[in-house]
Amino acid sequence: MDALWMIWTDPNMRWIVAGCMLLGLSSGLIGSYMLLQKRSLIGDALAHAALPGICIAFMLTGVKSTVGFLLGALIAGAIATFGIRWIAAHSRIKQDAAMGIVLSLFFGIGVMLLTRIQHSGDGGQSGLDKFLFGQAASMMREDVYMLAGISSLLLLLCLLLYKPFKLISFDAGFARGLGWPVARLEQLMLLLTVLVVVAGIQAVGVVLMSALLITPAVAARYWTDKLSVMLLLAGIFGACSGFSGTFWSSMVTGLPTGPVTVLSATIVFAVSALLAPQRGWVGKSLRQRRARQQWQQGGTAHE
Amino acid sequence: MSSDFWILLTAILMSASCGLLGCFLILRKMALIGDAISHAVLPGIAIAFLFSGGRDSVAMMIGATLLGLLSVFLIQWLRSSGVQSDASIGIIFTALFAVGVIIVSLNARNIDLDLDCVLFGEIAYVQWDTWTWNGTDMGPRSVWMLGFALMAVVILLMLFYKQFKLTAFDPALAAACGIPVMLFHYMLMGLVSMTSVASFESVGAILVVGMLIIPAATAYLWTDRLGMMLLYSVVAGIASSVLGYGAAYVWNASIGGSIVTTAGVLFVLTFLLSPRHGLLLRKWRQRRLAA
Numbered sequence: 001m002d003a004l005w006m007i008w009t010d011p012n013m014r015w016i017v018a019g020c021m022l023l024g025l026s027s028g029l030i031g032s033y034m035l036l037q038k039r040s041l042i043g044d045a046l047a048h049a050a051l052p053g054i055c056i057a058f059m060l061t062g063v064k065s066t067v068g069f070l071l072g073a074l075i076a077g078a079i080a081t082f083g084i085r086w087i088a089a090h091s092r093i094k095q096d097a098a099m100g101i102v103l104s105l106f107f108g109i110g111v112m113l114l115t116r117i118q119h120s121g122d123g124g125q126s127g128l129d130k131f132l133f134g135q136a137a138s139m140m141r142e143d144v145y146m147l148a149g150i151s152s153l154l155l156l157l158c159l160l161l162y163k164p165f166k167l168i169s170f171d172a173g174f175a176r177g178l179g180w181p182v183a184r185l186e187q188l189m190l191l192l193t194v195l196v197v198v199a200g201i202q203a204v205g206v207v208l209m210s211a212l213l214i215t216p217a218v219a220a221r222y223w224t225d226k227l228s229v230m231l232l233l234a235g236i237f238g239a240c241s242g243f244s245g246t247f248w249s250s251m252v253t254g255l256p257t258g259p260v261t262v263l264s265a266t267i268v269f270a271v272s273a274l275l276a277p278q279r280g281w282v283g284k285s286l287r288q289r290r291a292r293q294q295w296q297q298g299g300t301a302h303e
Numbered sequence: 304m305s306s307d308f309w310i311l312l313t314a315i316l317m318s319a320s321c322g323l324l325g326c327f328l329i330l331r332k333m334a335l336i337g338d339a340i341s342h343a344v345l346p347g348i349a350i351a352f353l354f355s356g357g358r359d360s361v362a363m364m365i366g367a368t369l370l371g372l373l374s375v376f377l378i379q380w381l382r383s384s385g386v387q388s389d390a391s392i393g394i395i396f397t398a399l400f401a402v403g404v405i406i407v408s409l410n411a412r413n414i415d416l417d418l419d420c421v422l423f424g425e426i427a428y429v430q431w432d433t434w435t436w437n438g439t440d441m442g443p444r445s446v447w448m449l450g451f452a453l454m455a456v457v458i459l460l461m462l463f464y465k466q467f468k469l470t471a472f473d474p475a476l477a478a479a480c481g482i483p484v485m486l487f488h489y490m491l492m493g494l495v496s497m498t499s500v501a502s503f504e505s506v507g508a509i510l511v512v513g514m515l516i517i518p519a520a521t522a523y524l525w526t527d528r529l530g531m532m533l534l535y536s537v538v539a540g541i542a543s544s545v546l547g548y549g550a551a552y553v554w555n556a557s558i559g560g561s562i563v564t565t566a567g568v569l570f571v572l573t574f575l576l577s578p579r580h581g582l583l584l585r586k587w588r589q590r591r592l593a594a
Contacts, residue, residue: 040390041335090582091574096389097334097520101570104338104513108563111510115557207342208404211397218390254408259401266398279385 012141013250019144020203020242020257022151024212024265027196028238029158031213032220032231033189036169040217041096042081042190044210045103047197049073049080051110051206055117066146070198077194080106107206132205139202150199154192158231165189166227203242205258211265212238219269222276241265309443311548314562316449317502318514318540320456324495325519326529326536330471331491334516335389336375339396340492341499341511343374345403348500353410364448364500371496372489374399400508445505452501456494460533463487468529506559513563514540521570524580539569 034040053076057068080102087098139147158165167175168185176182193213200209220233245261274281328337347370351362374395381391460467469477470487478484495515502511522535547562554561575583 035387035390038387038389040387040393044393087574091524091580093329093520093523094332094334096332097329097516100334100338100512100516101520101567104510104516104563105567105570108510108513108560108567111507111560112551112554112556112564113560115560116554119555208397208401210393211401214390214393215397218386218394252409256404256408259404259408262397262401263405266394266401269394273381273384281384 015141015144016139016250017243017246019139019147020246020261021239022148022242023196023200023203024216024238024240024242024261025235026151026154026238027200027209027212028216028220028234028236029231030154030189030192030196031217031238032227032234033165033169034193034213035217035221036227037186037189040214041099041210042084043193043197043213045080045084045099045106046077046194047201047206047209048103048110049076049106050194050198050201052076052106052113054201055110055113058117059113066140066143066202069201070146073198073201074194076106077197081190081194110206132207143202147199147203150195154196157188157192161185161188162228169227203257204245204261205256208258208262211262212241215262215265215269216241219265219272222272222279225278237265237268241268307548309446310558311545313443313445313449313505314544314548314558315541316446316453317498317505318518318544318562319537320449320453320498321502321511321514322518322522322536322540323456323460323533324491324498325515325517326522326532327467327471327491328495328515329519329523330529331474334520335392336378336492337495337515338512339374339378339392340371340495341503341508341515342396343399344368344371344496344499344503345508346370346399346406347403348503349403349406349410353406364497367500367503368493368496370399371499372493375489375492445501448501449505452494452498455497459490459494463490467491471529506562510559510563513566514543517563517566517570518543521566521573524573524577527579539566543569 031040031043034042050073053072053074054069055072056076057072058064061068083102084095084098087093087101088095093101164175164180164185167178167180168182168189172182172186175185196213197209200212204212216234216237217230219237220230223233224230241261241264244264245257248260249255249257272280275283277283325337328334344367347367348363350370351366354366355362377395378388378391381394382388386394466477466482466487469480469482470484474484477487498515499508499511502514506514518539519532519536521539522532525535526532543566544562547565548558550556550565551558551561573581575581578584
């Protein structure tokens with residue numbers, strides 16, 4: 001309880017927690033759309049691809065500037081998605097292998113650049129390895145502003161474009177038939193994903209960012225068949241995970257934020273998979289048992 | 304000089320076993336399962352570290368292989384309960400990897416395994432981490448582990464080549480012929496986990512994926528025959544190890560990162576120039592047909 005009070009009273013902590021919760025909320029939202037479009041692992045590829053972008057931005061500017069990192073990661077992410085599509089379209093290599101190739105290649109380049117930066121002994125690089133697993137406590141005030149800005153933009157866009165996003169998630173062909181700019185909308189959605197991933201890298205790290213996109217969305221999917229409810233739930237689950245991640249990593253020294261956030265999201269997922277009324281494991285087994293009993297009783301009654 | 308020799312030997316052993324297994328992952332469209340396994344072995348390694356109190360290779364191999372198989376099993380289970388396949392991969396491997404990172408960072412003081420090593424490996428220090436048996440120094444431990452993994456891969460592939468081939472191309476026919484498809488599936492997954500652990504220390508968790516997928520994909524664009532694909536894949540892997548090591552030496556960068564980057568460069572070259580499936584030659588052929 002004291003710890004919770006501390007978070008509330010410490011202004012720095014309050015900002016960071018708010019930022020991480022916003023991040024969880026927005027990644028839950030956009031993750032739900034990605035899940036429905038069966039493109040969950042794109043987030044993983046984008047997050048890994050961001051690393052060389054960040055490194056190059058740092059090498060060019062020589063300072064840790066969030067805007068520079070954002071731009072670098074954005075460009076790298078765009079190249080990565082393009083590369084995946086290109087490989088899958090122009091050779092017999094399938095989408096998943098293309099994703100694996102691009103992801104590991106970009107990460108390899110990133111690691112190469114990262115070690116080069118570290119070996120060159122540049123003064124300001126000390127925090128760069130925090131990008132791998134995230135350390136929310138190291139976020140500056142402007143980082144939090146950035147996070148809040150991106151999240152609000154994303155929330156706004158998701159609200160404004162709810163209807164088109166919904167349609168292309170469920171039936172892109174129909175949307176095309178209605179004359180909507182489906183490709184444009186899909187690109188926009190991908191761009192929003194890149195934004196969330198980049199915004200989240202400082203808090204969660206490149207390695208585990210994809211979990212924040214996937215896990216809350218899948219957990220939410222267990223509870224409902226309605227998109228609006230799913231989006232709301234995924235947002236709430238993401239925000240809760242963000243809160244618990246920052247909370248525990250600030251309580252225990254040496255604990256990176258990312259893994260704790262991801263683990264919290266996984267626990268939410270496990271609870272949903274077990275207990276959700278319609279699709280949960282417990283509910284399903286109970287219904288099956290009841291049906292079997294009914295069938296057996298019915299069978300004897302007829303005889 | 305001798306340090307170069309051991310580093311190169313480690314890299315070559317690693318790329319050979321990854322190259323062989325990668326072909327089957329590509330053919331069975333399970334490239335991302337390889338990604339998942341190589342992340343999921345981390346908690347196994349961390350737990351083995353905690354229990355054995357040191358770098359006990361056997362404990363690490365067993366722990367990590369079990370975790371790798373567990374992750375495959377969990378992914379399968381989620382998929383059969385109706386979750387999309389890539390989403391289930393994403394949930395399971397991130398969760399297991401998170402558990403591993405938490406174990407490592409909570410015990411950072413007690414165990415000598417830091418996160419950098421987990422991610423990037425420390426192939427440069429291979430020769431100082433030796434295996435002592437009966438008081439005699441037997442040489443670098445990674446070389447032994449990787450040699451063992453490669454031997455297991457080669458022996459099993461040679462024994463069951465026909466079965467692996469058929470399950471890779473046509474699982475339904477294989478099942479109809481009475482081949483225990485699931486057994487071979489899990490055998491392949493077990494081999495991938497074992498290789499991941501053995502390579503883990505030298506190149507790190509994320510780069511193992513690269514070595515599993517990229518050389519095999521390169522080979523896939525060179526040939527239509529499985530036997531040749533296996534050979535090319537190993538050759539591509541070894542070439543990227545040697546060239547990558549050179550690049551790392553010149554640019555003073557991470558060896559693992561350079562090796563994967565070189566593998567990627569080889570892939571891009573193949574993608575453009577391969578005689579049968581290369582982009583440029585195909586375009587050229589199309590143009591000639593049109594003219």
